[in-house]
Amino acid sequence: MTEFTPISSALGGILIGLSAFGGFLLFGRVIGMSGMMAKVLGHDLGKSAWRAFFFLGLIGIPWILSITISPPHDAQPFNPLALILGGFLVGYGTRLGSGCTSGHAICGISRLSKRSIVATCTFMVSAVVTVFVTRHIFGVMQ
Amino acid sequence: MIQIISLLLGSLFGGGLYLAGMTNPKKVLNFMDIMGNWDPSLIFVMAGAIPVAVIGYRLMLCRAVPIIFNSIQIPSIAAVDARLVIGSLIFGVGWGISGLCPGPAFATVLIQPQVTAVYLVALIAGSLAYKQFHR
Numbered sequence: 416m417t418e419f420t421p422i423s424s425a426l427g428g429i430l431i432g433l434s435a436f437g438g439f440l441l442f443g444r445v446i447g448m449s450g451m452m453a454k455v456l457g458h459d460l461g462k463s464a465w466r467a468f469f470f471l472g473l474i475g476i477p478w479i480l481s482i483t484i485s486p487p488h489d490a491q492p493f494n495p496l497a498l499i500l501g502g503f504l505v506g507y508g509t510r511l512g513s514g515c516t517s518g519h520a521i522c523g524i525s526r527l528s529k530r531s532i533v534a535t536c537t538f539m540v541s542a543v544v545t546v547f548v549t550r551h552i553f554g555v556m557q
Numbered sequence: 558m559i560q561i562i563s564l565l566l567g568s569l570f571g572g573g574l575y576l577a578g579m580t581n582p583k584k585v586l587n588f589m590d591i592m593g594n595w596d597p598s599l600i601f602v603m604a605g606a607i608p609v610a611v612i613g614y615r616l617m618l619c620r621a622v623p624i625i626f627n628s629i630q631i632p633s634i635a636a637v638d639a640r641l642v643i644g645s646l647i648f649g650v651g652w653g654i655s656g657l658c659p660g661p662a663f664a665t666v667l668i669q670p671q672v673t674a675v676y677l678v679a680l681i682a683g684s685l686a687y688k689q690f691h692r
Binding site: 416417418419420421422423424425426427428429430431432433434435436437438439440441442443444445446448449452453456464465466468469470471472473474475476477478480481485487488491492493495497498499500501502503504505506507508509510511512513515516517519520521522524525526528529530533534535537538539540541542543544545546547549550551 | 559560561562563564565566567568569570571572573574575576577578579580581582583584586587589590591592593594596597598599601602603604605606607608609610611612613614616617620622623624625626628629630631632634635636637640641642643644645646647648649650651652653654655656657658659660662663664665666667668669671672675676677678679680681682683684685686687688691
């Protein structure tokens with residue numbers, strides 16, 4: 416069980432939205448995690464220096480928050496196989512599908528992109544089905 | 558200047574994910590578990606984020622160029638194709654197995670490395686594997 420947190424989740428959403436807001440208005444770009452990661456991993460790191468700074472904030476601020484304002488939730492043990500398989504499929508699938516939750520579900524829906532709406536519906540449904548199969552058919556409780 | 562603004566945008570994104578609870582894979586999995594202990598919080602994340610992003614997008618469209626960079630680079634492909642659907646399908650399976658998508662994975666690498674580090678290595682491997690197969 417996790418607690419239902421509509422207010423903090425909506426406030427967090429607004430901050431995420433502000434990041435996307437800035438990405439559009441200041442940079443003229445979609446703030447998409449999988450795409451930015453692929454660019455940073457690519458050969459043109461010189462051109463991607465600004466993206467590396469984005470990741471610095473993305474990685475650093477939650478850590479600072481976790482040791483100052485609010486402690487993190489308890490990190491329960493996770494099956495390493497699920498993390499390896501999950502990570503690989505997310506890495507491959509988001510490149511094939513040109514985006515993940517940030518690029519499609521937040522930025523893409525905000526621009527009413529038909530591709531992003533289709534992508535979001537697809538990965539939401541496949542995630543729900545996956546959780547149903549793992550938790551309720553195979554009984555693996557992650 | 559670009560670097561500082563980018564750091565700020567990344568900080569907003571990371572802080573938002575943390576506050577929203579998306580850095581907890583269990584919470585994300587409970588959001589997907591509509592037949593079990595459903596936690597609908599993540600709907601509120603989208604409901605908070607999208608209206609703000611819409612305003613940013615609309616303001617951008619009112620300008621010839623963005624404020625910092627000198628050209629708008631927004632994906633222009635319109636066609637829904639098999640790659641988009643199959644890729645998103647695969648992404649959803651990986652997300653449903655792990656409870657982590659790329660943003661929260663980076664956001665938690667210092668907080669819960671025992672969960673995230675191995676995921677991130679696999680994530681990068683998957684991304685690079687795509688690059689190998691689809692040149």
